[in-house]
Amino acid sequence: MxxxxxxxxxxxxxxxxxxxxxxxxxxxxxxxxxxxxxxxxxxxxxxxxxxxxxxxxxxxxxxxxxxxxxxxxxxxxxxxxxxxxxxxxxxxxxxxxxxxxxxxxxxxxxxxxxxxxxxxxxxxxxxxxxxxxxxxxxxLAILGAGEARYLRYAEAIRREYAFVPDDDYRKGRAAVLEKFLARDRIYRTDVMHLEAEAPARQNLRAEIERLK
Known part of the structure; x- marks a missing residue:
């Protein structure tokens, strides 16, 4: 709010x-x-x-x-x-x-x-x-946010998909995150690639681990 x-x-x-x-x-x-x-x-x-x-x-x-x-x-x-x-x-x-x-x-x-x-x-x-x-x-800047903000983001997304059963959500969400990780670059601009690429990949991997 x-x-x-x-x-x-x-x-x-x-x-x-x-x-x-x-x-x-x-x-x-x-x-x-x-x-x-x-x-x-x-x-x-x-x-x-x-x-x-x-x-x-x-x-x-x-x-x-x-x-x-x-x-x-x-x-x-x-x-x-x-x-x-x-x-x-x-x-x-x-x-x-x-x-x-x-x-x-x-x-x-x-x-x-x-x-x-x-x-x-x-x-x-x-x-x-x-x-x-x-x-x-x-x-996509949120993907490279600090840990606390990223966790709040991930929790908010789960709430938006509250109608999806847990097992289905975990599989679907992990698949989406893995697609981002599979990209050569998450961020297209050089400044965002430099500033946010590494923390974004760390956040994505951490969330995938939590989902599994």
Whole structure:
């Protein structure tokens, strides 16, 4: 649960950001309210506004490596706007929500690219361009977090999949984590590879051991 103070900061950040793209506050607030409502659904424990805030923080650090940092930041706000652990089309539906909201606010130029970036988070495979590299690295930054934060993340994911029996969850979750470990690089940007690759692999191996 995000604190009221942090929510106020996010709201100010959103209004200021889209204001720089020509959006009046009166048009920015309703979209922000919809984002808050979406990320506050009771079945969410990790894919919340806290996650959005963490992704935005990393995107801010990596913005200089993006070709279109505005699109990457917009995609960060919307990439988990639709999240149902039982569904397989969350990313495509989030992309459509983003495109509609951006067009509603008159940010037409970015709408299609933002939607494409969000779709790329479905399998966390880059489109071999700088923008998706930045977005995906920010989305996966949690894997390289400190031990306490990583444990809280892993526990939150389990809560989101509470409907899955323990044995099935352990097998499925371990398989997902092992796919990340099998990659040559988890992080595409050099700075994230340097800073987070080793701790991410350590966290993943530790969680796999706990799952087994």
């Amino acid at each position: 995000i604190s009221p103070e942090r929510l106020d900061v996010l709201q100010t950040q959103w209004v200021r950001f889209v204001g720089g793209l020509g959006v009046e506050p009166a048009n920015a607030y309703p979209v922000f309210d919809r984002l808050v409502a979406a990320h506050s659904e009771p079945h969410r424990h990790y894919h919340t506004l806290e996650h959005v805030a963490e992704v935005l923080k990393v995107v801010g650090r990596l913005a200089k490596f993006a070709d279109d940092p505005v699109a990457v930041q917009l995609a960060s706000w919307f990439h988990d706007a639709v999240y149902d652990p039982k569904a397989r089309d969350n990313e495509s539906r989030s992309a459509e929500m983003a495109r509609a909201a951006l067009q509603e606010m008159g940010i037409d130029r970015e709408a299609e690219w933002v939607a494409d970036l969000i779709r790329a988070t479905a399998n966390h495979r880059s489109l071999d361009d700088a923008d998706t590299d930045v977005l995906l690295d920010a989305d």
